[in-house]
Amino acid sequence: MRHTRLGRSGLKVSRLCLGMMSYGSPESRAWILPEDAALPLVTRAAEAGITYFDTADMYSGGASEVVTGRILPKLFAHREDYVLATKVFFPTGPGPNDAGLSRKHIMASIDGSLRRLGTDYVDLYQIHRWDPETPIEETMEALHDVVRAGKARYLGASTMAAWQFATAQYTADLNGWTRFVSMQNHYNLVFREEEREMIPFCIDQGVGILPWSPLARGLLAGARDREGAATTTRSTSDPFASELYNTEDYPVVDAVEAIAKARGVPPAQISLAWLLTRPGVTAPIFGATKPHHIDDAVAALEIELTPEEVAAVEGPYRPRPPARSEG
Numbered sequence: 001m002r003h004t005r006l007g008r009s010g011l012k013v014s015r016l017c018l019g020m021m022s023y024g025s026p027e028s029r030a031w032i033l034p035e036d037a038a039l040p041l042v043t044r045a046a047e048a049g050i051t052y053f054d055t056a057d058m059y060s061g062g063a064s065e066v067v068t069g070r071i072l073p074k075l076f077a078h079r080e081d082y083v084l085a086t087k088v089f090f091p092t093g094p095g096p097n098d099a100g101l102s103r104k105h106i107m108a109s110i111d112g113s114l115r116r117l118g119t120d121y122v123d124l125y126q127i128h129r130w131d132p133e134t135p136i137e138e139t140m141e142a143l144h145d146v147v148r149a150g151k152a153r154y155l156g157a158s159t160m161a162a163w164q165f166a167t168a169q170y171t172a173d174l175n176g177w178t179r180f181v182s183m184q185n186h187y188n189l190v191f192r193e194e195e196r197e198m199i200p201f202c203i204d205q206g207v208g209i210l211p212w213s214p215l216a217r218g219l220l221a222g223a224r225d226r227e228g229a230a231t232t233t234r235s236t237s238d239p240f241a242s243e244l245y246n247t248e249d250y251p252v253v254d255a256v257e258a259i260a261k262a263r264g265v266p267p268a269q270i271s272l273a274w275l276l277t278r279p280g281v282t283a284p285i286f287g288a289t290k291p292h293h294i295d296d297a298v299a300a301l302e303i304e305l306t307p308e309e310v311a312a313v314e315g316p317y318r319p320r321p322p323a324r325s326e327g
Contacts, residue, residue, distance in 0.1 A: 001049025008206030024060025089128035101131035125152035144177035156182035162197035251316035272300035
């Protein structure tokens with residue numbers, strides 16, 4: 001497993017990140033695995049050299065953080081041996097201050113996340129979305145205070161417009177506050193609109209790119225057939241996927257499958273191999289509910305696509321309007 005710096009920061013992460021959204025409470029979503037089923041999968045990832053793990057306070061109502069906090073200490077001798085990331089923004093309770101990026105919610109949320117994770121700090125604390133109701137100055141100062149308090153080592157952001165991200169970075173610079181070192185955005189072979197503004201901005205600013213949904217919620221791994229019928233537990237219980245992707249994406253899927261067949265490998269490996277070589281990409285965040293999901297991700301690190309293969313999978317893409325994103 002190769003490791004690389006997260007953007008221009010000194011933090012080194014594995015080239016793959018295991019997304020922990022798949023683990024927590026099966027009551028929240030049918031495809032989510034409980035702790036006993038998650039343990040062998042996370043163990044397999046750690047044995048493959050993955051040291052970077054991402055969760056959020058709203059996944060499974062906080063249960064994902066609990067499971068993450070229980071499993072990782074069993075697999076690593078020291079807390080410094082792995083990189084732990086979580087996120088804040090979405091509702092964590094019914095109250096009017098239980099969501100967003102106000103100082104009140106950020107301060108309450110980091111303490112709640114640390115308690116569930118069973119640790120004194122997270123390596124990367126990320127805002128899950130842009131909050132239009134809170135002044136960016138309030139958000140950035142609160143996040144800076146979280147870092148100064150030693151509760152987070154670095155800050156990251158996720159899924160917003162490039163102008164919003166630029167505003168946040170400028171606000172931090174103007175006031176001498178902590179900048180974001182990463183952007184966790186929606187990016188894969190069937191959604192490449194981030195290449196217009198966000199990715200060039202991140203490259204210019206030295207911000208590491210951490211794509212979520214690298215396999216388009218399974219579409220690029222064969223989770224839906226040509227007619228859109230679901231073929232996995234997740235695809236049958238994930239209506240949001242239909243809002244992000246549609247039948248217009250199948251020419252890209254067909255191109256991926258053709259190259260995968262010619263190489264004798266699963267389509268997931270081709271899709272991830274493409275993403276791993278994109279400019280600015282640090283570590284795709286992939287989910288795993290079966291052992292082969294981890295094996296395919298690790299194998300993708302060794303695949304080098306030819307210029308002709310890259311042209312084949314990129315060629316069918318057609319521009320699309322920005323999609324509402326979950327992440």
